[in-house]
Amino acid sequence: MLEYAETDPALPGNHFHRVEDQLRTELLLRQYELLRHADRTILLLIAGIDGVGKGSTINQLNEWLDPRHIHTLAFDRPTPEERRRPPMWRYWNALPPKGHIGLIFGSWYSPLLLDAYQDRLSASRLAREAQTIRRFEDMLIAENVLVVKFWYHMSRHAQQARCQQMLADPDTAWRVSEADLRVVRHYDDIRHGAVRVLQATQNANAPWHVIPSADPHHRIVATARLLRDALVNPLPPKPSLPAPQPHPDQLSALDYRQTITKADYEAQLPHWQGRLSRAVRRPSFAKRSLVLVFEGDDAAGKGGTIRRIAHALDVRQYHIMPVSAPNDVERSHPYLWRFWRNVPPRGRIGIFDRSWYGRVLIERVEQLTSPSDWERAYTEIKDFEHEWVAHGAILLKFWLAITQREQLKRFHAREKSPFKSFKLTPDDWRNRELNPQYRAAASEMLERTHTESAPWHVIATDDKRLARVTVLRTIAEALEGRLGEG
Amino acid sequence: MLEYAETDPALPGNHFHRVEDQLRTELLLRQYELLRHADRTILLLIAGIDGVGKGSTINQLNEWLDPRHIHTLAFDRPTPEERRRPPMWRYWNALPPKGHIGLIFGSWYSPLLLDAYQDRLSASRLAREAQTIRRFEDMLIAENVLVVKFWYHMSRHAQQARCQQMLADPDTAWRVSEADLRVVRHYDDIRHGAVRVLQATQNANAPWHVIPSADPHHRIVATARLLRDALVNPLPPKPSLPAPQPHPDQLSALDYRQTITKADYEAQLPHWQGRLSRAVRRPSFAKRSLVLVFEGDDAAGKGGTIRRIAHALDVRQYHIMPVSAPNDVERSHPYLWRFWRNVPPRGRIGIFDRSWYGRVLIERVEQLTSPSDWERAYTEIKDFEHEWVAHGAILLKFWLAITQREQLKRFHAREKSPFKSFKLTPDDWRNRELNPQYRAAASEMLERTHTESAPWHVIATDDKRLARVTVLRTIAEALEGRLGEG
Numbered sequence: 001m002l003e004y005a006e007t008d009p010a011l012p013g014n015h016f017h018r019v020e021d022q023l024r025t026e027l028l029l030r031q032y033e034l035l036r037h038a039d040r041t042i043l044l045l046i047a048g049i050d051g052v053g054k055g056s057t058i059n060q061l062n063e064w065l066d067p068r069h070i071h072t073l074a075f076d077r078p079t080p081e082e083r084r085r086p087p088m089w090r091y092w093n094a095l096p097p098k099g100h101i102g103l104i105f106g107s108w109y110s111p112l113l114l115d116a117y118q119d120r121l122s123a124s125r126l127a128r129e130a131q132t133i134r135r136f137e138d139m140l141i142a143e144n145v146l147v148v149k150f151w152y153h154m155s156r157h158a159q160q161a162r163c164q165q166m167l168a169d170p171d172t173a174w175r176v177s178e179a180d181l182r183v184v185r186h187y188d189d190i191r192h193g194a195v196r197v198l199q200a201t202q203n204a205n206a207p208w209h210v211i212p213s214a215d216p217h218h219r220i221v222a223t224a225r226l227l228r229d230a231l232v233n234p235l236p237p238k239p240s241l242p243a244p245q246p247h248p249d250q251l252s253a254l255d256y257r258q259t260i261t262k263a264d265y266e267a268q269l270p271h272w273q274g275r276l277s278r279a280v281r282r283p284s285f286a287k288r289s290l291v292l293v294f295e296g297d298d299a300a301g302k303g304g305t306i307r308r309i310a311h312a313l314d315v316r317q318y319h320i321m322p323v324s325a326p327n328d329v330e331r332s333h334p335y336l337w338r339f340w341r342n343v344p345p346r347g348r349i350g351i352f353d354r355s356w357y358g359r360v361l362i363e364r365v366e367q368l369t370s371p372s373d374w375e376r377a378y379t380e381i382k383d384f385e386h387e388w389v390a391h392g393a394i395l396l397k398f399w400l401a402i403t404q405r406e407q408l409k410r411f412h413a414r415e416k417s418p419f420k421s422f423k424l425t426p427d428d429w430r431n432r433e434l435n436p437q438y439r440a441a442a443s444e445m446l447e448r449t450h451t452e453s454a455p456w457h458v459i460a461t462d463d464k465r466l467a468r469v470t471v472l473r474t475i476a477e478a479l480e481g482r483l484g485e486g
Numbered sequence: 487m488l489e490y491a492e493t494d495p496a497l498p499g500n501h502f503h504r505v506e507d508q509l510r511t512e513l514l515l516r517q518y519e520l521l522r523h524a525d526r527t528i529l530l531l532i533a534g535i536d537g538v539g540k541g542s543t544i545n546q547l548n549e550w551l552d553p554r555h556i557h558t559l560a561f562d563r564p565t566p567e568e569r570r571r572p573p574m575w576r577y578w579n580a581l582p583p584k585g586h587i588g589l590i591f592g593s594w595y596s597p598l599l600l601d602a603y604q605d606r607l608s609a610s611r612l613a614r615e616a617q618t619i620r621r622f623e624d625m626l627i628a629e630n631v632l633v634v635k636f637w638y639h640m641s642r643h644a645q646q647a648r649c650q651q652m653l654a655d656p657d658t659a660w661r662v663s664e665a666d667l668r669v670v671r672h673y674d675d676i677r678h679g680a681v682r683v684l685q686a687t688q689n690a691n692a693p694w695h696v697i698p699s700a701d702p703h704h705r706i707v708a709t710a711r712l713l714r715d716a717l718v719n720p721l722p723p724k725p726s727l728p729a730p731q732p733h734p735d736q737l738s739a740l741d742y743r744q745t746i747t748k749a750d751y752e753a754q755l756p757h758w759q760g761r762l763s764r765a766v767r768r769p770s771f772a773k774r775s776l777v778l779v780f781e782g783d784d785a786a787g788k789g790g791t792i793r794r795i796a797h798a799l800d801v802r803q804y805h806i807m808p809v810s811a812p813n814d815v816e817r818s819h820p821y822l823w824r825f826w827r828n829v830p831p832r833g834r835i836g837i838f839d840r841s842w843y844g845r846v847l848i849e850r851v852e853q854l855t856s857p858s859d860w861e862r863a864y865t866e867i868k869d870f871e872h873e874w875v876a877h878g879a880i881l882l883k884f885w886l887a888i889t890q891r892e893q894l895k896r897f898h899a900r901e902k903s904p905f906k907s908f909k910l911t912p913d914d915w916r917n918r919e920l921n922p923q924y925r926a927a928a929s930e931m932l933e934r935t936h937t938e939s940a941p942w943h944v945i946a947t948d949d950k951r952l953a954r955v956t957v958l959r960t961i962a963e964a965l966e967g968r969l970g971e972g
Contacts, residue, residue, distance in 0.1 A: 021903075021904050021905060022904070024904070024905035025904040025905045027905075028905055028908045029908075032908070054801075055797075055800070055801045056797070058801055059793055059796055059797055062793065062796075062806070063789075063793055064905070066908070066909075067789070067806065067808050067839075068808040068810055072801065072805070072806065074801040074802040074803075075802070076802040079566070079567060080565070080566045080567065081565060081566065081567040105801050105802065106802065170760070171753075171756035171757050171759075171760055172756060172760075173760075174759075174760040174763045174764055175763075177800075267657075270657035270658060271657050273657075273660075274656070274657055274658075274659075274660040277660045277661075278660055303549070303553070307545055307548065307549055310545055310548075311541075311542070311545055314541070314663075315540075315541045315544055315558065315560040315591050316560040316561070316562040316591065316592065317560075319558070320548070320553065320558065322553050322554040324554055327815075328814060329813075329815055353553075417507075418507050418508070418510070418511040419507060419510035419511045419513075419514055419550070422514045422515075422518070422552070423552075
């Protein structure tokens with residue numbers, strides 16, 4: 001796939017000057033359209049062997065386009081903060097909003113390429129990581145974040161000549177880096193590694209474009225033309241929907257009648273709070289993190305349960321994220337963006353009062369999201385959770401369930417309380433009427449997103465106290481089991 | 487100032503239950519008003535000796551208020567990322583928007599208090615740091631970020647009894663931390679240190695409130711009442727304006743006729759790019775950072791100059807921030823917020839294409855900001871720049887100046903270019919008409935914000951090439967001078 005680029009094609013100067021004006025005008029016009037419609041983000045991956053002008057391309061794109069709406073995102077080795085999260089975190093964190101263009105230098109391909117160059121990449125690992133990347137890119141694309149992957153390339157001879165020419169002049173010698181010279185010495189190994197990675201990560205929705213780079217005019221014109229197309233091509237079609245499946249109703253099967261005495265509660269609550277508190281102070285927790293997700297019926301006691309957990313923790317160690325409708329900035333990013341940014345790093349505890357599951361609950365029931373969009377969320381959410389668990393997170397998900405009768409009682413009690421009536425909104429009554437739809441969505445979600453590494457715990461909460469003790473015990477035991485003695 | 491708290495006053499249980507309902511109702515009502523008006527941010531500093539229930543207070547405030555609009559911001563020792571910026575950076579970074587309440591645990595007082603406890607805080611350092619903190623808090627308050635400082639306190643006897651009681655029961659013993667026990671052992675030293683810091687940092691606009699904390703009811707009621715007041719008190723009055731002063735017109739005095747030959751330019755540009763490139767690769771640069779600010783007339787060549795600088799740098803090392811009107815999120819924070827978040831950490835280079843000086847240029851001339859607000863900006867900006875310079879930043883500010891005649895020529899050339907005409911907006915023509923006002927604002931700014939540690943360089947740009955070489959030479963020489971040989 002690199003053969004054509006290695007013929008080092010050039011664009012005659014007069015031809016370049018003929019097309020330059022039109023291309024720049026078109027690009028700018030379309031960039032402003034992108035900004036106005038704000039229906040997509042464009043990510044350009046600027047990859048390729050070293051010493052072929054990737055930095056100059058970035059500079060030139062910033063000149064040809066309006067740089068105020070371009071984000072140049074250059075990633076080097078991960079910082080300590082970045083290492084406390086999964087590798088993809090830094091890309092999520094930096095993702096530009098819709099209407100903007102991101103130029104990514106040092107993308108998610110960099111670690112893979114480096115290992116491939118040094119012949120440390122087994123075929124099975126390459127296949128596995130290519131699969132992860134494909135799912136990540138497909139998800140971005142489904143969320144209208146278009147991924148355009150450029151591989152800048154030239155022949156060994158041209159790369160060598162370019163370095164030598166620059167080294168000969170003291171005013172340009174500083175442009176030649178260690179990495180450029182490594183390419184001169186190990187061109188074949190690097191080329192071979194690159195071909196393996198590019199072939200394994202071809203993706204019809206996000207293909208690699210190989211850009212011949214020996215001639216700067218050819219390089220920028222080829223880049224600009226592909227960017228122009230990305231700016232106007234129709235958005236990729238939505239995947240088709242699978243046939244609906246019946247899902248068992250776990251929530252009706254639950255035993256809501258169990259209770260605990262007040263005396264037992266007052267003994268057990270501090271006991272499990274103590275166990276939790278001691279568990280997260282173990283030295284081995286520094287390499288793990290704890291992610292608690294709370295979903296469930298209105299008035300099932302999420303807030304009160306979360307406060308009992310927080311009470312056992314040092315305020316410097318945990319963060320509670322209350323989740324409601326996304327704000328404008330969040331809405332101009334993929335729905336998982338705000339959660340990626342808020343999952344806690346190693347050594348910390350994140351408590352989600354509602355969560356990313358809103359996608360397949362409220363957004364589904366209230367028809368805020370199309371069926372093809374929430375349908376793919378089951379898989380996307382499992383991928384997302386898997387990345388954090390693989391990085392050391394202990395992820396526990398709680399569904400707090402309440403009977404309709406008990407919920408009504410609590411709504412009435414709230415109405416009567418001067419400071420709780422604020423918490424009862426017309427939406428709560430409306431959601432109550434939509435209970436069958438919510439229950440069906442919850443049942444499907446509980447079944448399709450229950451995994452061994454990120455299990456759902458369904459808790460009956462008609463007895464609030466029993467529910468609190470049960471949640472605390474579940475968390476403490478899970479931590480003790482997974483942290484070991486350390 | 488701690489004597490009353492050390493009498494450990496208590497609120498009788500029946501009195502508490504009488505006031506609780508009304509207080510919670512009032513707080514919630516006013517929190518929703520705050521959210522609706524969104525005219526201020528409330529920052530509650532939760533400070534005090536250890537083991538007096540600060541964590542419980544935070545928990546309780548999250549219960550009494552709507553936690554979706556409360557940000558619990560708990561700071562521990564600085565992370566490596568935080569240490570790459572000045573100490574205040576992490577508070578800026580986390581500042582909640584208007585309409586929201588921030589609970590700060592581990593505030594900017596923590597390092598000072600720790601040193602005071604251990605008798606490592608000289609009177610002169612305390613006076614100096616108190617002054618810095620006062621200016622910081624005054625600036626926040628002028629930007630409608632109200633700072634309410636709570637000191638939770640109880641007698642030695644009560645603190646000791648509380649610890650012993652908890653230690654006696656295995657279910658509560660885990661609540662007693664090392665820090666709590668240190669207070670028991672060193673109560674007098676800690677008390678003495680706290681009094682020194684509190685007295686030195688009293689501020690009429692942000693006074694310390696000492697909250698007796700031996701009785702939990704007393705503690706939460708006192709906290710809630712002060713918070714209620716902060717939610718409704720009128721915003722602090724704006725400072726009065728100093729009498730206007732004449733400022734010399736540096737821009738007319740500039741020599742705009744100097745030129746450079748094309749041959750000289752083509753020799754000198756790569757020479758200074760090389761010097762710059764080598765300077766930022768010196769090992770000693772890892773402890774410094776480079777901040778470049780570009781302001782100036784329209785069409786004076788800021789973009790072209792910045793691209794020549796970027797061309798000398800590794801794309802992973804620099805970041806260009808193009809500054810235009812703030813977005814909604816930025817507008818709901820103090821004007822310096824977006825800049826604090828974007829100044830580069832140690833080892834990096836930040837290039838500002840327009841900057842925080844918009845406050846005293848466009849915002850002043852276009853009357854987007856009241857005179858008392860832009861007037862105080864001269865001092866605030868110097869404080870801001872000083873903090874970064876004191877932390878190792880090399881900060882250079884460039885004003886690119888052009889004659890009216892040359893500007894008109896460039897405007898006409900832009901009109902004719904198919905891809906440059908986009909850059910010429912009706913605003914550019916309007917700004918040209920406002921040139922006398924802009925020039926007066928610029929002259930005052932250049933005089934009042936030129937400091938030894940963050941100097942202005944005023945550059946004539948009628949000859950674009952000469953201007954580029956001059957800017958590059960200035961940067962390279964400044965770096966070489968300050969980095970030394972290392």
